[in-house]
Every structure is written in C-alpha cells, then in structure tokens.
Amino acid sequence: MLLALPDILPPAAAAKLRELVLAAQWVATGGNGAASRQLPHDALVTRTAQAEVTAALMDSAAFLSAALPHSVFPPVFARHREGGCSDGQVDRAIRCHKSTGARIRTDLSCTLFLTDPADYDGGELEIGGRFGKASYKLPAGHMLLYPSASLHRVAPVTRGERVSCFFWLQSLVADHSARELLYDLDQSVQELAAERGKNDDEVLRLTAIYHNLVRRWAEA
Amino acid sequence: MLLALPDILPPAAAAKLRELVLAAQWVATGGNGAASRQLPHDALVTRTAQAEVTAALMDSAAFLSAALPHSVFPPVFARHREGGCSDGQVDRAIRCHKSTGARIRTDLSCTLFLTDPADYDGGELEIGGRFGKASYKLPAGHMLLYPSASLHRVAPVTRGERVSCFFWLQSLVADHSARELLYDLDQSVQELAAERGKNDDEVLRLTAIYHNLVRRWAEA
C-alpha cells in the first residue's frame, strides 16, 4: 500500500492552508537547528489546520477506500528550510497523543504536500523497502499514503522551503495486502457499477463479497 | 448462527411496546411509498422504545450466550402494510449511527417481531444462504438472530400490518462458527452444572475451557 492520492486539497485550499500555518509560531525540532520546525501540538491554529485536513480526508472517497481509517492521529505540520531533513526511521508501532491521550496503532503514514515542487529543491520523501528506495515529491494538495512499517525520511532541502503535514492512522484492516486487495476490489465494483448500475447481479454479488471480506478483516 | 430466541419480550410487554411505537409519528422509507415506514432515529419515543429493547436483551441469558454482544446498534422500528417489503441485501460491513456517531462491524442482524403472525399475511423474513432460502415469521416478542453476511429481505405484506424492530450488533467473537461452538459449549456447561453442581470437576474443567476459548477469540 503505497499510493499517491491527488487533490486531497484543491490547489487553492492547499495554498490557503499553507498561508494559515506559515503565519503561526513554529518550534524547532531536534537536530537541525532552525532548519526543521513544527507547529506546537496544542496551539489554536494547529487545531484549526488539523480540522481542515481531517475534513478533507473524510470527503475523499479515494482516501476512505484505500486507508479504511479507524482512527487518525492529529496531523503534525512541519517546515523544512535549506539543510532541513528528517532521519530515516520505522515509525513506532503504538502512539499516544500528548493532548488528547488517544492511542493508535500506526498502520499507515500520510504526507500531505503543501508547497509546490517548483518552490523548493530536495525535500523528497524517500521510502525504502524490499523494492528498493523510491522518492516522492507531489504537487501541493496531493498526499502520499505509505506503510508506517517502511523506512522513510525527508531528504535534505537544498533550496527554498517545504511545508507539509503528516500523520499516522490506524486502519480498520491492519494487514497491508488484505487492505490493498479490498481497494482493488472496490475499484472493480465502482467501475462495474458505473457501467451496469448498482442493481446488476454481478455488481450485487461483488458488493456482498467486498463487505464480507471487510467483515472478516476489520477490527471496528 | 441462525437462531430463534423466544420471549425476548413476554407477550404483554411486546404488545405494550407495539402500542407505544404505533402512536408515534412515522416516516416513509425509500421505494414503497407509505407501505413501509420507520420511526425517526432521533425522536424521543424512539429512544424510549430502544431503551426498552436494549434492557430486554441484556436480561436474556440466551441472547448474551448466543450473540456475545460487543456493541449493539440503536434499534430501528419498522412497519410494513400491504405491499410493504424490503429489498434483498447483504448488510454493509461497517455502520455509523447518525445520532450517536457509534461505529460497529455488523456481525449479526436481529429482528424482533412485534406483531402476532395471525394479524398479517406475508411479511416473512427470508434469509438465503448456501443451505437454500428459509422463511421466518415468529410470535410477537420473539427474535431471530442471523448473520449480517447473509442475503435477507422482508417478503411483501399481503394483509394487515407487521411491526418489528431490527438492529445490528458487533459480537465479541467475529467468526460465526467459533461463536456457535461457544454457544454449544455453554449449553453443555449449563446442563452439566444443573445436574452436578458448579464445583464438579468436569464442570470446572469445561468452564475453564469455555473462558479460555473466549479469551482466544474475543476482541473486547
């Protein structure tokens, strides 16, 4: 499950959110001096920005189908200037949120890009796995969904500034290949329903199969 | 797991509940015009009626043993007049309640009959599966428990009116054959305990086996 989801935020909304967070107070994070900063988790503006992202997620049929979200951890907003990067890491399996006390199993990691790729160099999201290392730099408003179990880091920014939002989520379906299979099956159901209607016999049978697989695999 | 549970409500209580809901405002549901109606999910009377049903469920040892309920979705009250029916369907795997926001995995579906079979024709609950199609029409106050994964529908009512209450539940034990096995084992434990006492060696051993199986299979 490594999936680029276009247009979680339309370009204008992404720009507006970027401006909102850029106007706030930021705090430095370990290691890179002022090159890497985050929004404080308990600031009012953080909560406003988080609400906007969460609402956009809940409106995205592609996100819901691909992630089957159980609980979404409050998003973190980060900015990286020249020299800013993040260490390679596998995310901790269980996370508790400082403010809310919420606890989740980190099945999936998400990075919502908020700066246009033309406005900075470097800063790719690098994800490693058995398939080698891949680099991602998506348009503002697009989001990458990837397994928290994979090694990932932000490559050093070498020009400009990269603003992004990242968060973890616990999925209703913990197993990645099961979740991918459900996503594929949902794609087939949507395609066939668009062609043949929702009450077509094959559409009904495949829909029942989809729900019975979710039932088998989901921890609600 | 397809089980008829007699006397979830004694006849008098079933009659009283039917009168309570019949006196309320109903809203039409899709497709059948006024032939099929439901109580609005946020009306006060709905909540009163739901509380009564839920309390009766929690008092029923047979229901608790057979369903091992984790979360019960707020019950829906329905009435079907001549021509009223419901479409055949496999229930969605995950449901969120409009008022409470509660989310459950629909493992089991339940229909509590509130009208005496003599008072209407048609209106059978039809359930399909690999074993063929079976039809159920239980006395008022009796309830049918069946897998949400099976195809089911209400056959058209051809005389009189059928009032019923239905709901979904998430079980502590998602797997139907595991839950059935626990139900059978509990029956044996109850029988043997009635004969030999709770402190009989075999009763103690089987009780420990029962709890260790629940421990193995339950998501609490």
Add this chain to the structure above:
Amino acid sequence: MLLALPDILPPAAAAKLRELVLAAQWVATGGNGAASRQLPHDALVTRTAQAEVTAALMDSAAFLSAALPHSVFPPVFARHREGGCSDGQVDRAIRCHKSTGARIRTDLSCTLFLTDPADYDGGELEIGGRFGKASYKLPAGHMLLYPSASLHRVAPVTRGERVSCFFWLQSLVADHSARELLYDLDQSVQELAAERGKNDDEVLRLTAIYHNLVRRWAEA
C-alpha cells in the same frame, strides 16, 4: 457450503456404475443387520468404482471450484434397504484410510446419489445446522457437498433400495466461509469473462484478486 452439484455423472453413467457395484459382494455394517451394507474397501470392484467417481470429480469444474479439493478420501459405496439408515453424527476431524494409509482432515462430506428417487421411499440425507434440518434426495448422478462439521444421517429407507457413494475430502481452503466467498467470486469471474473476454481489465483484476485470496487461504 451446502451445495447440490447436478450431473457429476450423466444418468447413463450413474446407472452403469450402480449396476457394476450391485453385482459385487457386499458386507453388512453395524447395527441394521442386512439392511445397510457397504462394498469392502479392498475389493477390486471397489477400486474400479472409486476410480470412476474420482475421474468424474476431476472433470467437474463446479466441483473443483466449490470444493477446492486437496485430498479426496477413497469413496465408500453403500446400499440401504428397507429399515436401513445411518446414525446422526458429526464426522471425525482426521481420518486414515485402512488400505492406503492416507490421512486427511475431513472438511467436506460428499454424497453421490446412484438410485433414482422414484425407486425408493425414505432414505433422505438429513443435515442439521443452526438453520434447522434440511432433507436432500437428489437424482442419480447428482451429488451433495456439505460440511463434515454438520450433523447428518440417512433417514430410514421405507421402500426399495438406495445405492450411494460417499466420501470426505480435505479442501485447500479449510474455512467454509472463505471457500464460499471464493466460489462466489469465481462465479462472477466466469460470468464476466463470458461476457467481456478473458483479457478485459476488470476480468483480469478480479482474476488476480481471486488468485491472491486463494494464495492467502490455501494450504497446498
């Protein structure tokens, strides 16, 4: 998984097989005196008849799709005259064959009917479950597939004679509801492939899903 498979043997082949076995030596089985008899497991005619049944099974696409057989236990041939029946039972989980030493887990039980229903009264195959008790009496050459975990028995024959062949099998997919889901999905793939061709995008995607589910569930 309770499924009637028509025409495992065409009527003429069923008749021929019945004649072949009826001409052989039979031995009484416990309890019913001469009313219930079986072919000896090590007679030559038994092996000939077994080979014929096994070959027919391997030719039946419906059987292969529904049962996903891993190992088929050598079939047993039985005849029941007036008064002959079999006790209700849940089949043992593990069986070893006297002659071959083969060991299987009995996931599915199969009864191949070899006598026309018009030629005997009684002798129904009765299968019990949570869905109640169902009775089956199929035409000669038809076969019933049912879970070995269900209670089943042959009702007493009250007129004529009933010849049948029964056996157990271990499936590649032990879980009944997983196997049923695969059977349903295979039906959809076959339907859509017939309509749209094997290289249609949706057919390819659903075929890949089918194989990846088998891969996930099968013990080869």
Add this chain to the structure above:
Amino acid sequence: MLLALPDILPPAAAAKLRELVLAAQWVATGGNGAASRQLPHDALVTRTAQAEVTAALMDSAAFLSAALPHSVFPPVFARHREGGCSDGQVDRAIRCHKSTGARIRTDLSCTLFLTDPADYDGGELEIGGRFGKASYKLPAGHMLLYPSASLHRVAPVTRGERVSCFFWLQSLVADHSARELLYDLDQSVQELAAERGKNDDEVLRLTAIYHNLVRRWAEA
C-alpha cells in the same frame, strides 16, 4: 508469561500504601468469614490507592515491556488473616467493572504483594499449569504477572496477615507466546542499545523488527 517484577513500589512506598488501606473500612468476601476481606470498590480510599498503584505501573519500564497493557482493570485490595484463602479458579474471560462500566478481556492477572513475607506464614500465590504447580511469596512492593487462563489460588494463611492488591489487564497482544517473544526481543534491543548506542545499524534493524511485530500482533 509468568514473571516476577521487583520493586513496582519501593519498600517505603509499599509500606505507606499498606498503612493507607489498612486504616480503611473493609468488607468480608464470600466463604471465609472475616478471614478474607476486600476494600469496597467505590470507597474514596480505594480510588486513592488504585491511583497510586496505576501510577507506579505506568512508571515501570519492565511492566510496560512485559505486559504491553491495553486496559488495566481497577485494582482490588485484599487482606487474608489466619484461615483466609481464595478458591482455585480460572478467571472469567470478560469482566465489567461495577463502578466504571469498563469492560476488558482478562489476559493477564497481577498480584502486588504489600506485606513482607516474614510477617505471615502461608498465603502463597499458587499457580498451576502444564508445568506443575508453583508457589510465589514475593517481598512487599514486588508483583507477579501471570496468565489469567491459568488456575491460581491463595493458599491459606496460617500466621499473621497478608495484604495484597490484585487486578486483571487486557494486553495489546493477546497471545502469550507472542508477548513473551516481544519481551525477549525488547531485552536484546535494550542490551545492545546500551552497548552500541541507539543508532547502531543492528540496533536500528532489531528495533524496526520489534515495532513491526507489535504492529502485526497488537489490537490498539
């Protein structure tokens, strides 16, 4: 998973807690007359004492690593005088708390000893299993962690008085041998990190393996 955890409470804190609870009102529990008593679950002092124990648990790295607690049932305080004991039992799989309504699956049972072993005779915690029966009598402030699925009882006290605190917990990882394996792996990671530093390649790889195993087995 049968593990003695030393110094959950340092000796002084254990003594202070014992004095706090001893000064309160106690109620007799079934069977042994006044020999076995408990603190009432809804008394103020009970809540104070519970909070102290819970805080100590959350401060113990060894407890967190060994138990991987999901939910801890409110602790019960018990005192046994001469003749006091508890019956052998396997704990119920699912428990609801009278005051809080919280429901947990009882994966692990914990006994925190609050009286020094020199101050009483008998009163051992006896735990049975396939490995035979073992007896435990730990210093005040030490705790024993053991599977709720095992048979256990308090042996009769023959001199003095034994004060203890016991509770159940649901673990993030239900399977005992999986949880034990994680505990062993965490021990290796801690040892190697102390020797080689947290950023050593092998430490990083084993840390990632640890978190990916938690991810695979945890219900958060």
Add this chain to the structure above:
Amino acid sequence: MLLALPDILPPAAAAKLRELVLAAQWVATGGNGAASRQLPHDALVTRTAQAEVTAALMDSAAFLSAALPHSVFPPVFARHREGGCSDGQVDRAIRCHKSTGARIRTDLSCTLFLTDPADYDGGELEIGGRFGKASYKLPAGHMLLYPSASLHRVAPVTRGERVSCFFWLQSLVADHSARELLYDLDQSVQELAAERGKNDDEVLRLTAIYHNLVRRWAEA
C-alpha cells in the same frame, strides 16, 4: 504442554530395549569426549529400536491425545556417563533427517527415559521457561513431552550411566495452548463417556465440539 506420560514402555520392555541398544556400536557426540554417545542414525539396530519406540507411541492413547502427532522424527538414542551432558538450547524450528530426507517442524520434544533413576546421579532433564526452571528424572519407560521452543539440557551425570531416547515431532496442532485445550477437552469427554456412555447427549455434543476444534486448528 509439559507432560509426563507414564508407561510408554512397561518396565520389562524398557529394560529389554536398553539392553538391545547397549549391545550396539556407539559414536561420540561433540564436546564431551566419550562421556556422551549416540547410536549411529543408519545402523540396523537403530532402526529396530526406533520401530519399537514408534510402535509403543502409536499404542499410547495418552500420547496420541496430548501430542496429536503429524510426523515423528526418527528417535535418537543417547547415553551419558559421568561428565556427559548436553548444552542448553532451543531446538531448530525445521529439521531434515539425514537418512530419510523427512522434514518436520519441531513443535514438541520428547525424552523417553530408559535407565532407572536409582542407577545414576545427575542427568536430569532441565527445562526452562517463564515459569522458572524445572528438573525431570522419570522412571525407565516413562516419557516427558515438552515444547521444542523451550530451553532444555541434560544436567551432567555424576554417577552411573543414563540411557535415553529423544525425538521431535510435528503436531497436527502447532499452537501449544490450542493443543492443551484439546487435551483437556478430550479428558472431559473420556470421563463423561465412561460415566454416561458414548451416546449420551452431552457426550455427543462435546465430542462434536472436540472434532470441530481439531478441524479448525489441524494442518493434516
């Protein structure tokens, strides 16, 4: 699953087998010089002795019920004189036999004692686990069954000589706590069947539960 099985071989048979193997050629095993020796795996006498042990196992209802054997690795015969011992170890998960090429997953380890405890000092079988370390020294002809996943070793012999036979087996049921539960349930079924007969309703229901649990857990 740590279980002593008495009388796998009656005393006379154990003595005869010990004499048979003592008369053969032995080879030294690593580390202890001549203090620890084994029978060569391909000698004729080894095969004779192995066949005798295997036959005794297949005759032992207690062994079959406790181990649910899938494949038994050819037994190894060992003798330890003064100073002879074996290193503590967790057995390899997968083993191939040099002569037969058979491959098994080592679920259970078995030690059949062939020398009377009075005839040697030391030489205990020590088994470690979360429950601490336990020592076993059984009469000749008795056998200990223990998880291959536990640490175990033979303590140094300090007087006389210890002859034993050990082997691994793959169980139909890999999970130890599942297998233990089946063993307990089988004990209850046997007890109740002896009291009430095999056709008693509760005996039949519990027998069906037993077989359906085996069906669920066994890889045949």
Add this chain to the structure above:
Amino acid sequence: MLLALPDILPPAAAAKLRELVLAAQWVATGGNGAASRQLPHDALVTRTAQAEVTAALMDSAAFLSAALPHSVFPPVFARHREGGCSDGQVDRAIRCHKSTGARIRTDLSCTLFLTDPADYDGGELEIGGRFGKASYKLPAGHMLLYPSASLHRVAPVTRGERVSCFFWLQSLVADHSARELLYDLDQSVQELAAERGKNDDEVLRLTAIYHNLVRRWAEA
C-alpha cells in the same frame, strides 16, 4: 519480498548452463511465433539443467534464508529473441506439474538470468505493485525473487537474445511480510554472530527468537 540474489551461479557456470540449453531442441510458446521458446518439460536436457539449478539454489545461504523454500517447482527454461516477450500476469495460486504431478502454492516467483545484459536490449523483467513499476536486468547467474502475487512480464527484446530460467516456489512461510521480517532478523543474527560468536548471550537469545518465529509461521 523483492530481492536480487547475486551469484546463484558463478559466471562460468552460468555460461556453461546457457550453452547446454541452447544446444537443445526448443518449442515455441503461444503468441510470439518463434520469438519466444521454451525447453520441453520432459526432455532429458531439461532435467539435467533443472538439477543444476536446483543444486545451486540449495547451496545458496542467501536464497534459503530469503525464500525459506518448502517446494520448488521444476524450473522452466525460456529464450526470447527480437520481439519476444511475455504477457503481464499475476501467477495462478496453485500449480500442478505435468510430469511429476507435484502441486504447489505459488508464493514466490524466481527468474535466473542466463545471458549477460550487454548481449541483448530490452527483455527487462518488469514488476508492478503499489510502489509503481520497476525494471530488472541482472547479470548472468544472478536471480530475482519476487511475489507471485505481483503483476510481472518480460519486456520485448529489441536486440540479441535473452536466455533465462524461471520457476515458482512455495515457501514454508506464506506471508510475505513475515518472511521478510525473518530474513531481516537472520541478517542481524549472522552479523552479530560473526562479531560476538555463536554462544554470545544476545546471539543465543535472538537465535531462539528466530526459530520460535519460524515455528509460529511455518507450514512444514
């Protein structure tokens, strides 16, 4: 699990094997005319070449650790000239071999390259997944291991000729992420054992963890 394994065959052995098979009779495979051919599965030279490949696999510690092979399907030898390619496909989940009757679950697919990349253009092995499409063209004697569940094809050859050997295998551990985790853990154990010796406490503990994970996940 997508892994390039260098030097399954050293360059000289790869060249010799290529010459051996090139000298044999080939048969065309569907669709590409003479551009794509295979060695007949029952020719003597095929069996010789298969034996050589299989022996090399069993000698490769990296292959054994990464694939944990249960059964290896007899390798197929293929040559693609200009225009030769193979269709994109997800491999069938279960395969039976025409000559040997062996049946396996296709967990992993393997391509052993036998022609030097300098000697042909095109002919890359293209593998698709959620991580996008990746292309592989390895030196002669190197092998790529990849999930049979992924879409893969040979890109058209545009110059020269590509000889390769491919086959499927069933792994002891069906789940890819479990198998990858075991491979990573084995790497750590090997590294640490090389540094600290096999009897170092941490090496022993991690080795035990490794074997207990294999025991948990392997179907032997």
